[in-house]
Amino acid sequence: QGQLVESGGGVVQPGRSLRLSCTASGFNFPSYGIHWVRQAPGKGLEWVAVISYDGSHQFYADFVKGRFIGSRDNSKHTAYLEMSSLRSDDTALYFCHCFRGVAEYWGQGTVVTVSS
Amino acid sequence: SYELTQPSSVSVFPGQTANITCSGDLLTKKYARWVQQKPGQAPLLLIYKDTERPAGIPERFSGSTSGTTVTLTISGAQTDDEADYYCSSPPDNSLVFGGGTRLTVL
Numbered sequence: 001q002g003q004l005v006e007s008g009g010g011v012v013q014p015g016r017s018l019r020l021s022c023t024a025s026g027f028n029f030p031s032y033g034i035h036w037v038r039q040a041p042g043k044g045l046e047w048v049a050v051i052s053y054d055g056s057h058q059f060y061a062d063f064v065k066g067r068f069i070g071s072r073d074n075s076k077h078t079a080y081l082e083m084s085s086l087r088s089d090d091t092a093l094y095f096c097h098c099f100r101g102v103a104e105y106w107g108q109g110t111v112v113t114v115s116s
Numbered sequence: 117s118y119e120l121t122q123p124s125s126v127s128v129f130p131g132q133t134a135n136i137t138c139s140g141d142l143l144t145k146k147y148a149r150w151v152q153q154k155p156g157q158a159p160l161l162l163i164y165k166d167t168e169r170p171a172g173i174p175e176r177f178s179g180s181t182s183g184t185t186v187t188l189t190i191s192g193a194q195t196d197d198e199a200d201y202y203c204s205s206p207p208d209n210s211l212v213f214g215g216g217t218r219l220t221v222l
Contacts, residue, residue, distance in 0.1 A: 035211055044216040045159070045202050050209065059209040062117075095158065099149070102170050106158040 002027030002105050004096050009110030017084040020110055022096030024077045030054070032100060034072060034079040038092035039109070048094070051079055064090075086114045118142040118207050120214035127220040134190040136217045138203030141184055146205045148186040150179060153216075154199045162201075163188060195221045 008020040022034060036048040049060045051070040058070045067086075072079040079096060093109040120140040128134040138148060147166050151159035161170055163179035166186055176191045190197055198221050203214040 037211070037213075044200075045153075045204075045213040047211040047213060050211065057209075061210070097159075099161075099164075102161075102164055102168065104149070104161040104164070104170075106160075108158050 002103075004098070004105050004107035006094060006096055006107040006110040009094065009112045011113045011115060012086055013116050014087060014114055016086055017082070018086065018112060020081040020083065020094055020096075020112070022079040022081075022107060024079075024098075024105070027103070027105065029077040030074040032098035032105075034070075035097045036070065036079075036081050037095045037097050038090075038112075039095070040089075040092040043092075045095075046092075049081065083112070086112075088114050090114050118205075118212045120148075120203055120205060120212050122201075122203060122214035122217045124215065125218045125220065127222055128190075128193045129222050130195060131192050134193045134197075134219055134221075136188040136190075136201050136219065137185055138187070138214045139185045140205070140212075140214075142205050142207055142212060143181070143184050143186055146207060148179070148181070148203050148205045150177075150186075150188045151202050151204070152197075152199045153202065159202065190219070193219070193221050197221055 005023050012018050035050045049070045055072045069082040091114050095109045096107050150163040153159045162177050166181040167179045178189045180187045201217045
């Protein structure tokens with residue numbers, strides 16, 4: 001059974017950086033674009049970014065453009081989200097997610113708290 | 117940019133049918149997916165390609181589509197179905213979620 005596992009969350013001060021990781025197992029990771037989706041406390045799901053299957057293209061929500069960078073290493077079955085210039089409104093549970101047809105995978109998420 | 121609109125809440129009694137709608141122009145171009153999220157859990161896929169149900173999802177969950185609206189129907193709702201439900205659809209190079217619907221089974 002395929003799964004995704006996020007790591008790298010934590011408490012960080014405003015303006016600082018953090019790198020999230022998403023490691024896949026049990027499915028053909030290099031075939032999937034990887035999305036990052038976040039959920040602020042008590043709020044809904046919000047798309048953040050997508051990294052294409054080979055890492056050659058990345059697209060971002062307007063609210064993270066210029067601050068977040070997505071990448072992946074298919075040899076390690078791992079995707080990354082480098083977050084910089086973090087703000088208090090970036091506080092959320094961050095999921096990595098991928099899907100194609102009936103196949104869909106979500107991690108359990110990693111919590112990012114931006115606070116002084 | 118695209119938007120998907122869902123009612124913020126829906127309430128039904130056990131055994132009744134719950135209908136959760138999701139509307140947006142995007143849905144005339146792209147398929148919708150529905151996920152269920154319970155507190156502290158990752159989302160779970162219920163419906164893909166507007167109407168298809170993955171193996172292992174109970175038959176009481178079904179999807180339908182009409183124009184710019186897709187609908188998740190829960191026939192014979194159970195107390196265990198209390199959760200948040202989100203529609204989503206992938207315009208080119210991104211993913212759009214509806215605001216989510218909190219289903220209460222009274």
